[in-house]
Amino acid sequence: MNQLSSQTQSNLVPDGSSLMGTLRQRVRQGNLGPLPVLIGLALIAIVFQLLNDTFLTPVNLTNLMKQIAATGTISVGVVLVLLLGEVDLSVGAVSGFSAAIMAVLSVNAHWPALLAIAAGIVVGGLIGLLQGFWIATFRVPSFVVSLAGLLAWQGALLRVLGTTGTVNLTDPLITNLANALLPVWLGWVLGLGTVGLYALLLLREHQRRRSAELPTASVLMLGLRIGLVALATLLMIGLMSINRNPNVEPAIRGVPMAVVIFAVLLIVFDYVTQRMRFGRYVFAVGGNIEAARRAGINVTGIRISVFMLASALAACGGILAGSRLYAVNQSSGSGDVLLNAIAAAVIGGTSLFGGRGRIWSALLGALVIGSIANGMDLLALPSSIKFMVTGAVLLAAVTIDAVTRSRRETNTR
Numbered sequence: 001m002n003q004l005s006s007q008t009q010s011n012l013v014p015d016g017s018s019l020m021g022t023l024r025q026r027v028r029q030g031n032l033g034p035l036p037v038l039i040g041l042a043l044i045a046i047v048f049q050l051l052n053d054t055f056l057t058p059v060n061l062t063n064l065m066k067q068i069a070a071t072g073t074i075s076v077g078v079v080l081v082l083l084l085g086e087v088d089l090s091v092g093a094v095s096g097f098s099a100a101i102m103a104v105l106s107v108n109a110h111w112p113a114l115l116a117i118a119a120g121i122v123v124g125g126l127i128g129l130l131q132g133f134w135i136a137t138f139r140v141p142s143f144v145v146s147l148a149g150l151l152a153w154q155g156a157l158l159r160v161l162g163t164t165g166t167v168n169l170t171d172p173l174i175t176n177l178a179n180a181l182l183p184v185w186l187g188w189v190l191g192l193g194t195v196g197l198y199a200l201l202l203l204r205e206h207q208r209r210r211s212a213e214l215p216t217a218s219v220l221m222l223g224l225r226i227g228l229v230a231l232a233t234l235l236m237i238g239l240m241s242i243n244r245n246p247n248v249e250p251a252i253r254g255v256p257m258a259v260v261i262f263a264v265l266l267i268v269f270d271y272v273t274q275r276m277r278f279g280r281y282v283f284a285v286g287g288n289i290e291a292a293r294r295a296g297i298n299v300t301g302i303r304i305s306v307f308m309l310a311s312a313l314a315a316c317g318g319i320l321a322g323s324r325l326y327a328v329n330q331s332s333g334s335g336d337v338l339l340n341a342i343a344a345a346v347i348g349g350t351s352l353f354g355g356r357g358r359i360w361s362a363l364l365g366a367l368v369i370g371s372i373a374n375g376m377d378l379l380a381l382p383s384s385i386k387f388m389v390t391g392a393v394l395l396a397a398v399t400i401d402a403v404t405r406s407r408r409e410t411n412t413r
Contacts, residue, residue, distance in 0.1 A: 037364045048375030059244040064374050069258035072366035074317035075344040076265055077310030079362050083286045084306055085354025086142040090149030094311050095318030096333020097153040098124040100160045102319055103167040103328040113173035124315025125308050132307030136300040166329040178324035181254030184241045191237040195230045258320050270359040287355030340369050347397040
C-alpha cells in the first residue's frame with residue numbers, strides 16, 4: 001500500500017527534469033496561475049521604460065506603490081466577494097463615505113485621530129453588514145443591492161461633507177498613514193522577516209502534505225517560488241531605500257507606510273483564505289453554494305461576513321487615499337475607483353465565476369492598472385487612451401478566465 005502510494009505520488013510530483021512538461025500540462029489545463037500577469041507586467045515595464053527612461057527609477061516606482069496602495073486595499077475586499085461568485089458595486093462609494101466620516105470627526109468634531117480612523121472603519125463594516133444581510137436574507141441579487149448602495153452612500157458622502165465640500169486633513173497620525181517613511185533598517189528587517197515567514201510556511205505545508213502522502217511540488221519548484229518572492233520583495237525594498245533626492249538632507253528614502261499597510265493586509269487575508277476554516281468555507285460557497293449548504297456550512301453567515309469585510313477594507317482604502325492626498329472631498333471614492341478595484345481583482349487572476357483566486361490578485365492587478373496609468377502619465381497621454389487600454393486589458397483578463405474555466409470543465413468530464 002505504501003509502495004503504491006509512493007509510486008502514485010512520484011508520478012504526480014514533478015522533478016527538475018520534467019519542469020517544462022509540468023508547464024505544458026498546466027497550459028493545456030488552463031492552470032497558469034499568476035504567470036500571464038507577471039509576463040504582462042514585465043512587458044509593460046519594458047515598453048514604458050523604452051518610451052520614458054524615468055519609469056523604472058526608484059522615485060517613480062515608490063510613487064507607483066503609494067498610488068496603488070489605496071485601490072489595492074479596496075481590491076482585497078473585492079477579491080473576497082468575487083470568491084463567493086458575487087459582486088459589490090458600492091465599495092468605491094463606501095470608501096469615500098467612510099473617509100468623510102473619519103475626516104469630519106477628526107477635523108470638525110476634534111476627535112482623537114485613532115478614534116476617528118476606527119469610526120470610519122466601523123462605519124464601513126456596518127454598511128457591509130447591512131448589505132450582506134439584505135443579500136443573504138432576502139435573496140436580492142448582490143448587483144442590485146450594491147448598486148443601490150453606490151447611489152445611497154454617494155449621497156451620504158455629500159451630506160456629511162456639507163456645503164464646504166472638502167475637509168483638509170491636518171492630524172499627523174492620519175496623514176502619516178500613507179506618507180510616512182519607515183527607517184531604512186526597519187524596511188529591510190520587515191522584508192527579510194516576510195520572506196523568511198513565507199519560506200517557513202511553504203516548507204511546513206510541503207512537509208505536511210508529504211506526511212499525508214499527498215501530491216507535492218518538487219524541491220526545485222519550492223526553491224523557485226521562494227526565490228521569486230524573495231527577489232521581488234527585496235528588490236522593491238532596495239529601490240525604496242535609495243535616496244530619491246540626493247540634494248535634500250536628510251535623505252528622502254524608505255518604505256512608505258501605505259505600502260506596509262497594504263502588504264500586511266495582503267499577508268493576513270491570504271493566510272485567512274488559504275489556511276483557516278473561514279477561507280475554506282468561502283471557497284466552498286463560491287464553488288457550489290448548494291453543496292456547501294448540504295455540507296453544513298452556514299452559507300448565510302459566510303456571505304454576510306464577506307460583504308462586511310469587503311466594506312471594512314473599502315473604508316481602509318478610502319482612509320489611505322485621503323491620507324495620501326491630505327484631504328477628503330466630494331469626489332472621494334468616485335471616478336474610476338470602483339472600476340479599478342474590480343478590474344485589479346479580475347486582471348490579477350480572480351475568477352468572476354467564484355471559487356477560484358488568491359488575495360495576491362489584488363496586488364498583481366493593481367500593479368498592472370497602476371503601471372499603465374503611471375506610464376501614460378509620464379508620456380503625457382490623454383485619459384481617453386488610458387481608459388481604453390485599461391478596458392482592453394480587463395477584457396483580455398476576463399477572456400482568459402472564461403477560456404480557462406471552459407478547459408477545466410472539459411478536462412474534468
